[in-house]
Amino acid sequence: xxxxxxxxxxKRQILEQNIKARGELTAPDILQKSDLFFDLAGEDIGRRxxxxxxxxxxNYCLRPDFTLPxxxxxxxxxxxxxxxxxxxxxxxxxxRENGPAEFDQAGxxxxxxxxxxxxxxxxxxxxxxxxALYGEEKPRLHLGAVDLFEALLDQIDxxxxxxxxxxDRFGHDAAMGRxxxxxxxxxxLQDQPDLPxxxxxxxxxxxxxxxxxxxxxxxxxxxxxxxxxxxxKRQLADAPVPAATVRTLRExxxxxxxxxxxxxxxxxxxxxxxxxxxxxxxRLSARLTQLKSDAPQxxxxxxxxxxxxxxxxxxxxxxxxxxxxxDVLASGGQYDRLLQRLGAxxxxxxxxxxxxxxxxxxxxxx
Numbered sequence: 001x002x003x004x005x006x007x008x009x010x011k012r013q014i015l016e017q018n019i020k021a022r023g024e025l026t027a028p029d030i031l032q033k034s035d036l037f038f039d040l041a042g043e044d045i046g047r048r049x050x051x052x053x054x055x056x057x058x059n060y061c062l063r064p065d066f067t068l069p070x071x072x073x074x075x076x077x078x079x080x081x082x083x084x085x086x087x088x089x090x091x092x093x094x095x096r097e098n099g100p101a102e103f104d105q106a107g108x109x110x111x112x113x114x115x116x117x118x119x120x121x122x123x124x125x126x127x128x129x130x131x132a133l134y135g136e137e138k139p140r141l142h143l144g145a146v147d148l149f150e151a152l153l154d155q156i157d158x159x160x161x162x163x164x165x166x167x168d169r170f171g172h173d174a175a176m177g178r179x180x181x182x183x184x185x186x187x188x189l190q191d192q193p194d195l196p197x198x199x200x201x202x203x204x205x206x207x208x209x210x211x212x213x214x215x216x217x218x219x220x221x222x223x224x225x226x227x228x229x230x231x232x233k234r235q236l237a238d239a240p241v242p243a244a245t246v247r248t249l250r251e252x253x254x255x256x257x258x259x260x261x262x263x264x265x266x267x268x269x270x271x272x273x274x275x276x277x278x279x280x281x282x283r284l285s286a287r288l289t290q291l292k293s294d295a296p297q298x299x300x301x302x303x304x305x306x307x308x309x310x311x312x313x314x315x316x317x318x319x320x321x322x323x324x325x326x327d328v329l330a331s332g333g334q335y336d337r338l339l340q341r342l343g344a345x346x347x348x349x350x351x352x353x354x355x356x357x358x359x360x361x362x363x364x365x366x
Contacts, residue, residue: 003134008361011133015106015357016089018129022122023085023108028069030091034061036068040341042310048095062093067338067352070109075342083112085119089357099358106130107332109352111339116349120316120334121290123353127320127330128295134360139329140299141291142319143259144306146170146333148266148280149252150314155275156248159239165232166249171307176253182232184246203227248273252304259288259302266304287316312337315351325363330355 003011019025031052038046041064049061063069066088074084089106108126110119124141131139149170153163162183169176196205207223248269255265263285270277284302291300307317308331315334322329332353339348 003361011361012089014133015130018126018133019087019089019106019108022126023087023110026070026086026088027090028063028066028073028088030063030093031060032063032069034059036072037061037064040068040310040312040338041065042308044309045094050093050095050101063091064094065092066090066105066107066354067109067335068342071111071338071350072342074111075339075344078112081112081339081344081346081348083114085110085113103356103358105354106357107352107354109350111348111350113349113351116315116334116351117286119349119351120287121294123332123351124291124318125294127318127332127353127355128298130355131320131322131329131360134363136322136324136329136360136363138297138299138323140301140321140323142306142321143287143300143302144171144304144317144333145280145284145302145315146307146313146317147315148277148284149304149307151277151280152248152252152270152275156273157242157245159241161235161239162241168311171305171309173305176305180246180249183236183241184243199227199231244273255302255304256306257301259291259300262302262304263288284316308333310335312341318353322359322363325359327359327363328356329359 016025034049034051037049045064049064051059051061053059070086070088074086078084086109087107088109090104091102092105093102095101108123110116110122113119128139128141131137150167153167158166165179166176169179203223251269252266255262255269263281266277267281270281288300288302291298306319307313312335313333314336317333318331319328320330321327330353332351334349334351336347336349338350340346
């Protein structure tokens, strides 16, 4: 049975109290400069921005999330990177296929946290506690570990030219699959045009060739796609990837299931290929032990290939999913590279989470 209006109001009050108990309640301006999100939020949010232009020509968007403006303001206001904890509860704005473009989110951001494990646990506790407030007593927890994948990537036999390309596709299953297919069975350069090794120069030559042939740059594959594919072929010809490395990546990324069991699978894989993932696995095991103690009712799944599609994430990441509707109710993780992207001169620990309040209010039961 849906919640009544008075019940929803009461739950909002409790939620706000729970946020204030963990951090300073803050509310960034609803109108934000859109460059911040185009540069850092990834295409998933970038293509859904609600845009407008100021009288001076500045491009703005309605606030699509809280994390980026909170982090950007922190970098500007706290050059000494003092430890700060923030919380929020309010509307965000994104174009969606279904549902209104305005919906509410709640969340926490722990910046320059001295105890990153405790901060991460607070995010998990808050997400689980908020789900329970709306009747989601036994949500499923989907856990990933970016640090584990990056440690693997650093140690496997992989030419350096391919490491950033593989990292960029982490968390994007389809794109990763296509790349690994090409690495495993590279195409030759026979019958390919002779293009420059520089991407922009190659793209310019492709555009000139398309114009000469009377082809529209907006039909079929773009010049960017053609140039990227050609340069990948060329790089593979110069720096082939061992088939065993591709098999190791596939095996690692396929590891998913009940969390404690997957730790043993990853340990066995690391021993088989001769790499050391012990520090990352110990951290993951400690996280799982803490979860089993604090939230024994939660079903925890570990997915070695799970990550937000943003390269500033660095540690553990999670999604909390409804057992009632299947919807994602909360997500979060450690994103230590974000503040450097925003102008910090050093890496600063950052951990946060966001809760989809609208989904909890619509799907909750009493």
